[in-house]
Amino acid sequence: MAPDIQAPPARNLTLPLTLGFAVAIAAASVPAARALADLIAPAPIVEPVAAASATPQPPAPPPPAYAFDAPLPGREVASPFGLRQLPWEEGGRLHEGVDIAAPSGTAVKVAADGIVARTGTDPGYGRFVEVRHKDGFTTLYAHLGRNLGMKKGVYVKRGTPIAVVGDSGRSTGSHLHFEISRKGRPLNPAHFMDKTFASADDLPLKAAARVPRKVRLAQVSRWPEGMKEKVAARRAGKGQVTRGEDGRVRVRIEVAAS
């Protein structure tokens, strides 16, 4: 930090001129020190350069302990974390991540430094990449298009493109489904994206784990193939219970009494 070099007010020159005072002024102000030196010669002058370099530079702040990038920088969350009911479902269930809309082919960047834990294709998630981070954090990127060469065990640095946005799996249009979890517990990614935390104590773990009771009805741009017929059959009393992509899906089926 630069020392404050505001010149002292002129009235200071009328004060008794002692060497100590001159030195104090010299440390604070170069022009003032020169003016005083003329008045009180042959007193020794403290070199202002020496005085300036004696000021210790404050140490650079330590890097944050945790930093999470947004996987699609600048793109908005189209569907948030929380209880959500899709139009073809009979009840709400937890949307364990956020949906970020983007055109197919947009690069998906890994949120934090980590190691690829899993890649693959799932009926629900479609093509996905899962990355393990320090302290039990995991991020998951789903409905992907092309995987950019990511394999289990690959070390990835924050911001590395790992895949491109797609529309694979049970998707309702081109978007990224992005999850953050810690020790298996889903967290609201909105509390982490584009944020840094100085230490583990600053992590918003409680707030991010909170799931509001309200169930949001999701707006979707299109229904998955065959779903309309399935729902029609179910509503006609011929329905059967189906499980979701991860086994945790809760679909309440009410068979109409005939």
Ligand SMILES: [Zn+2]
């Ligand atoms: Zn989603």
